Amino acid sequence: MRIVLRMGGSVVASPVNTDLMSKYAEMVQTLKRQGHEVAVVVGGGALAREFIGIAKKLGLEEQVQDEVAISVSRLFAQLFLKTIGEIGCEKVVVALDDAGDCLETGKILVMGGLKPGITTDTVAAFLAERIKADLLIKGTDQDGVYNKDPRKHGDAVKLDNLSFDDLTEVFSESKHKAGIHQVIDPEAIKIMKHNRMKLIVVNGFKPENILAAVNGESVGTVVT
Ligand code: UTP
Numbered sequence: 451m452r453i454v455l456r457m458g459g460s461v462v463a464s465p466v467n468t469d470l471m472s473k474y475a476e477m478v479q480t481l482k483r484q485g486h487e488v489a490v491v492v493g494g495g496a497l498a499r500e501f502i503g504i505a506k507k508l509g510l511e512e513q514v515q516d517e518v519a520i521s522v523s524r525l526f527a528q529l530f531l532k533t534i535g536e537i538g539c540e541k542v543v544v545a546l547d548d549a550g551d552c553l554e555t556g557k558i559l560v561m562g563g564l565k566p567g568i569t570t571d572t573v574a575a576f577l578a579e580r581i582k583a584d585l586l587i588k589g590t591d592q593d594g595v596y597n598k599d600p601r602k603h604g605d606a607v608k609l610d611n612l613s614f615d616d617l618t619e620v621f622s623e624s625k626h627k628a629g630i631h632q633v634i635d636p637e638a639i640k641i642m643k644h645n646r647m648k649l650i651v652v653n654g655f656k657p658e659n660i661l662a663a664v665n666g667e668s669v670g671t672v673v674t
Pocket of ligand 1: 460566
């Protein structure tokens with residue numbers, strides 16, 4: 451299978467968790483051994499948000515704020531690429547046009563942000579579209595998608611399976627609360643829906659969940 455793995459910055463980089471990054475490196479190696487093609491999109495997490503804040507305080511425009519956040523995500527991507535060693539492509543991929551060349555060498559693709567004005571979820575969706583991935587997995591800080599925000603509602607229920615339309619509906623209810631951290635960016639959902647992709651949202655603090663998701667075991671939330 452061709453898999454895009456979205457490694458949440460809020461998972462591996464907020465604060466930076468090197469043990470977890472190493473576990474991801476082992477997990478990606480296992481996927482490759484199992485014969486899968488893997489592309490990893492790494493986010494910038496808290497450090498990216500800190501740099502956005504710094505740029506804002508300096509009075510720099512939004513595009514520049516995004517650019518520094520992208521640089522941070524690419525730094526984490528570089529660290530991850532070096533951690534996986536020779537099974538990875540030579541460099542962090544910074545343009546979708548270079549994605550095919552990297553994967554054709556049989557190596558693991560690693561990228562961070564792509565351009566201002568989007569999130570790394572959207573980068574993952576664009577990448578999945580470009581390389582015609584079979585599956586996109588998002589490792590997040592929750593066990594999957596819930597019917598309402600589980601951090602605010604004790605009675606929130608995790609959903610095992612849903613459609614992209616259902617997912618949009620679940621999220622539209624919480625959309626207007628500023629600063630809400632959504633498990634996946636609605637812009638990314640649009641791209642995935644349009645391309646009839648398959649998305650699995652899992653708890654990224656347990657990398658074994660990602661192997662389980664690839665192997666078709668019941669874990670997280672499956673969106674189709
Ligand atoms: P994300 O919010 O997508 O990364 O990027 P993350 O930390 O991995 O997210 P989660 O919370 O774990 O899912 C951080 C910020 O970087 C900028 C945006 O401002 C975004 O909110 N960014 C990122 C871009 O402008 N373009 C990109 O291609 C990627």
